Amino acid sequence: QKEVEQNSGPLSVPEGAIASLNCTYSDRGSQSFFWYRQYSGKSPELIMFIYSNGDKEDGRFTAQLNKASQYVSLLIRDSQPSDSATYLCAAQGGKLIFGQGTELSVKP
């Protein structure tokens, strides 16, 4: 069974801090990786995607990929209370597999 694993949290960080969300995947054939944000009671929304090893930055968000370690992470700099949500990691090999999500809470 191909899996994507995330710590369910909750991960609590103070406002202005860096939030680090982690994800591991079991399928070495996975080529594309995605981070979705899901506010409580809402639908998931794509915020980042990464295909190559290394870092990809978009505003306050940085996605990091290490295919050798089968590890993906999302860093959120200068965290805001509005970043409080569940973050879903997804890996695509033949299929798109989602992790169970990490709940992030940013405290003012």
Next chain:
Amino acid sequence: EAQVTQNPRYLITVTGKKLTVTCSQNMNHEYMSWYRQDPGLGLRQIYYSMNVEVTDKGDVPEGYKVSRKEKRNFPLILESPSPNQTSLYFCASSSGGHEKLFFGSGTQLSVL
């Protein structure tokens, strides 16, 4: 406005009573998919469609049917719902296969 529209938003039904959840997208996407989301289990794919008249099973297809007669519509059919199908359902679409999904607002289904 580009969107994926699901209806209804909430649905309470009884065991065995056939129901349909509709999904429509206005982005001319080829790919559409249905997911269910359960606490601790994340999003699990039920069925997907790469284009009109092309559908395939996801990871949890048992008890569900789909059809793709038109590009914009992808209804989910539960012909004989059971309580274990109580869940939050999402329809999604994309222009590029499984990736970069746009999700509908969700349907909370309760089967009594």
